[in-house]
Amino acid sequence: MKAEKLILDGNRVAADIKETLVGKIHRLSEKGIVPCLATILVGDDPSSATYVRMKGNACKRLGIQSIRVHLPKDTSTHELIAAINQLNDDPNVHGILLQHPVPHQIDERAAFEAISINKDVDGVTTLGFAQNAFGLADFPSCTPAAIVTILDYYNIPIEGKHAVVIGRSPILGKPVSLMLLNRNATVTTCHSKTTSLEDVVRLGDIVVAAVGKPKFVQGDWIKPGAIVVDAGYNDGNIGDVDYDACITNASAITPVPAGVGPVTIATLLKHTVKAAEKLTS
Amino acid sequence: MKAEKLILDGNRVAADIKETLVGKIHRLSEKGIVPCLATILVGDDPSSATYVRMKGNACKRLGIQSIRVHLPKDTSTHELIAAINQLNDDPNVHGILLQHPVPHQIDERAAFEAISINKDVDGVTTLGFAQNAFGLADFPSCTPAAIVTILDYYNIPIEGKHAVVIGRSPILGKPVSLMLLNRNATVTTCHSKTTSLEDVVRLGDIVVAAVGKPKFVQGDWIKPGAIVVDAGYNDGNIGDVDYDACITNASAITPVPAGVGPVTIATLLKHTVKAAEKLTS
Numbered sequence: 248m249k250a251e252k253l254i255l256d257g258n259r260v261a262a263d264i265k266e267t268l269v270g271k272i273h274r275l276s277e278k279g280i281v282p283c284l285a286t287i288l289v290g291d292d293p294s295s296a297t298y299v300r301m302k303g304n305a306c307k308r309l310g311i312q313s314i315r316v317h318l319p320k321d322t323s324t325h326e327l328i329a330a331i332n333q334l335n336d337d338p339n340v341h342g343i344l345l346q347h348p349v350p351h352q353i354d355e356r357a358a359f360e361a362i363s364i365n366k367d368v369d370g371v372t373t374l375g376f377a378q379n380a381f382g383l384a385d386f387p388s389c390t391p392a393a394i395v396t397i398l399d400y401y402n403i404p405i406e407g408k409h410a411v412v413i414g415r416s417p418i419l420g421k422p423v424s425l426m427l428l429n430r431n432a433t434v435t436t437c438h439s440k441t442t443s444l445e446d447v448v449r450l451g452d453i454v455v456a457a458v459g460k461p462k463f464v465q466g467d468w469i470k471p472g473a474i475v476v477d478a479g480y481n482d483g484n485i486g487d488v489d490y491d492a493c494i495t496n497a498s499a500i501t502p503v504p505a506g507v508g509p510v511t512i513a514t515l516l517k518h519t520v521k522a523a524e525k526l527t528s
Numbered sequence: 529m530k531a532e533k534l535i536l537d538g539n540r541v542a543a544d545i546k547e548t549l550v551g552k553i554h555r556l557s558e559k560g561i562v563p564c565l566a567t568i569l570v571g572d573d574p575s576s577a578t579y580v581r582m583k584g585n586a587c588k589r590l591g592i593q594s595i596r597v598h599l600p601k602d603t604s605t606h607e608l609i610a611a612i613n614q615l616n617d618d619p620n621v622h623g624i625l626l627q628h629p630v631p632h633q634i635d636e637r638a639a640f641e642a643i644s645i646n647k648d649v650d651g652v653t654t655l656g657f658a659q660n661a662f663g664l665a666d667f668p669s670c671t672p673a674a675i676v677t678i679l680d681y682y683n684i685p686i687e688g689k690h691a692v693v694i695g696r697s698p699i700l701g702k703p704v705s706l707m708l709l710n711r712n713a714t715v716t717t718c719h720s721k722t723t724s725l726e727d728v729v730r731l732g733d734i735v736v737a738a739v740g741k742p743k744f745v746q747g748d749w750i751k752p753g754a755i756v757v758d759a760g761y762n763d764g765n766i767g768d769v770d771y772d773a774c775i776t777n778a779s780a781i782t783p784v785p786a787g788v789g790p791v792t793i794a795t796l797l798k799h800t801v802k803a804a805e806k807l808t809s
Contacts, residue, residue: 373664374654377657377658380658380661381637381657415709417661433716433718433722435715442688442714450731
């Protein structure tokens with residue numbers, strides 16, 4: 248007999264988050280404030296354009312204003328920072344999201360750093376990262392925050408569990424490792440230089456895939472009963488986890504699509520509303 | 529036959545670091561600059577007083593000026609920050625070290641944050657922490673940096689190894705985990721809520737004890753051939769590692785005293801000199 252599998256439904260979690268925002272947005276509107284997220288897209292990468300459009304549409308449906316700044320693919324770091332500074336200075340803009348990756352001629356770190364900490368709703372600045380590492384952030388990076396929110400929503404315990412995070416990027420692998428550590432998980436962070444990756448992943452009570460390679464995590468890497476969270480989102484709506492193979496051993500798993508993705512977007516909206524609220528408090 | 533054990537001699541590493549500083553300090557003096565470290569001690573904790581005195585003496589021997597600010601144990605956060613700001617504004621002070629722990633009435637995080645990033649030679653600010661997390665720091669926290677320096681000095685490979693860090697403090701466990709991760713180790717961070725700690729420690733090719741409990745790490749927790757780094761420094765010159773027990777399985781080990789401690793101090797001096805150099809470049 249096959250054990251019951253818990254599918255961690257991101258759409259359900261996202262709906263729940265958005266539900267809590269309706270009242271907040273209404274109360275802000277009574278003060279004449281419309282929360283506003285500015286997204287910046289540099290160049291013409293079709294996936295990035297899709298993500299930006301999805302974020303804009305999600306704002307619209309909820310009554311959050313969205314400004315889309317689209318810069319040509321040969322934009323310089325200097326020009327991008329000038330655009331960011333204009334949004335920093337705009338009192339009607341509450342959150343700024345720079346869609347990454349940016350074209351190679353741009354110093355991405357310098358661009359991220361230009362975002363005002365008060366508007367850094369995706370936690371991409373060094374200061375935002377460190378506040379999150381110390382458990383002090385208003386706006387932890389959205390995908391890491393979404394992962395923790397999904398686990399909490401489904402009452403999956405984190406404390407004392409061994410979490411294995413595959414990936415160490417500044418906006419995903421590292422911050423989610425630190426957030427799970429702050430929630431009292433024992434955390435192992437793996438990456439491309441990890442020896443015997445499959446053995447390390449097999450240690451995980453909770454496995455977070457954040458590696459950016461389609462169907463990278465194999466079924467026999469999953470310890471029986473483990474929770475599998477797929478933070479990957481590759482072209483063609485394919486995650487970092489081989490879902491059909493991993494579901495065999497997993498006790499719970501996020502699908503792609505409709506797993507981490509929608510909760511990430513809902514978290515971005517939540518942070519934008521919070522940024523607007525902070526201005527009025 | 530007992531295998532040869534490599535004792536990782538911190539005094540030797542520290543002497544090597546100080547050797548490289550002599551010429552730098554001389555060149556600074558030709559420009560009329562004397563590197564200066566300000567240490568702040570709040571209260572009368574005898575261990576803290578000892579550490580501050582050791583740091584001051586180490587400065588003196590090398591021709592680095594040291595200023596010791598001693599504040600009463602009932603100092604408020606506000607008063608401490610005022611003292612820090614005075615040092616921030618003093619052009620003759622290049623590095624600021626706030627000896628911790630501080631008395632309980634003080635908001636330690638707020639005090640750390642008050643240190644100017646240019647003078648944050650122990651990497652205690654959130655910004656310094658995050659720069660280190662991204663591999664961009666001028667001044668990573670001294671003890672974590674000392675640990676990596678010791679491994680490098682003895683040509684102990686880090687890449688691809690499984691490092692287990694016991695402890696998750698903002699100035700030790702977390703930054704050393706991130707530094708080892710940036711050096712391509714697979715890193716597991718453990719703490720008081722870790723389940724079956726001994727089994728997790730046994731995964732480590734490199735074990736870093738940063739837990740603040742005397743002789744906490746037991747001999748049978750060490751995988752045969754592992755490298756053991758003891759970053760603990762408890763009253764009575766006792767480390768976090770049961771040295772006599774752990775040396776049996778370890779292939780290399782840092783003693784206490786004369787392990788990580790002197791390298792931490794040498795690193796502090798190195799950062800102070802670097803801070804002075806940056807002012808003139």
